[in-house]
Amino acid sequence: MEHRARKRFGQNFLTDKSLIQRIVNTINPAAGELILEIGPGQAAISKPLAESGAELHLLEIDRDLVARLKLIFEPMGLAKVHQGDALKMDYSDIVQNRAFRLVGNLPYNISTPLIFHVLQWNEQVIDMHFMLQQEVVRRMAAEPGGKAWGKLSVMCQYYCEVAPLFNVPPEAFSPAPKVESMFVRLVPHRQPPVAVGDMTLFERLVSQAFSMRRKTLRNCLRGMLDAEQIESCGIDPGARPETLGLEQFAALTRRLEGIH
Ligand code: SAM
Secondary structure, eight states, rough: OOOOOOGGGGGGEEEOOHHHHHHHHHHHOOOEEEEEEEEOOTTTTHHHHHTOOOOEEEEEOOHHHHHHHHHTTTTTTTTEEEETTTTTTOHHHHTTOEEEEEEEEEEEEGHHHHHHHHGTTTTTTEEEEEEEEEHHHHHHTTTTTTTTHHHHHHHHHHEEEEEEEEOOOOOGSOOOOSEEEEEEEEEEEEEEESSSSOOHHHHHHHHHHHHTTSSSSHHHHTTTTOOHHHHHHOOOTSSSGGOHHHHHHHHHHHHHHHHO
């Protein structure tokens, strides 16, 4: 029976065969590698990934699709299928403490929180290849000073090197999404690019800084750091948060921790 795409699960299935091939060639899976695919759907990329001989794990939320995927992949031992919510799942339950690669044509309705969630496994992840809305990739790869630069850019670039790879038009999917898409690679840094210390504080500070983009840092960081403390990091308290780079957010965090 035909599967009807479910909007609530952000289901837009890849149908363009040459694009699927391009994606798999870009991922370049190899026998023996441990690969976790988020949202395999109707297995458009899962099949070629399994054919590479990689140890493939598929994590899908939709129980109907899970039942189908199990029929396709499990009898021959081509992949292991897991039913669950990729936003809540502890991936260590699947990969234990092994190094793994992460791939997925992600559900666009939850893409930003999902990116924040997967960054937790940064130290174990070899690389990540995702299909996302072009606009989200633009934010991930943005530079300070523009509108696209925000918490997503800071966190992604703290953890990873972000490489936008190629654009994908809506017609490559069925049903076609309303937005343009882009395929992106993230490779975790083995050494963080800046010294932060307490990551929880860093995240809080970055969130607070960008919560009022039009205000000055002095106002945005009220309750965390005063003008004098901001200035002691060599940063103008009258500046807008979007003009600060990674190193400056790190310096403010160190100041907040009192280890400046
Ligand atoms: N990989 C397939 C393809 O390229 O054709 C499907 C991609 S579709 C954009 C997103 C997939 O993620 C769907 O199969 C959807 O059911 C699944 N999904 C949505 N939310 C999810 C979640 N929270 N956890 C796991 N899978 C999810």
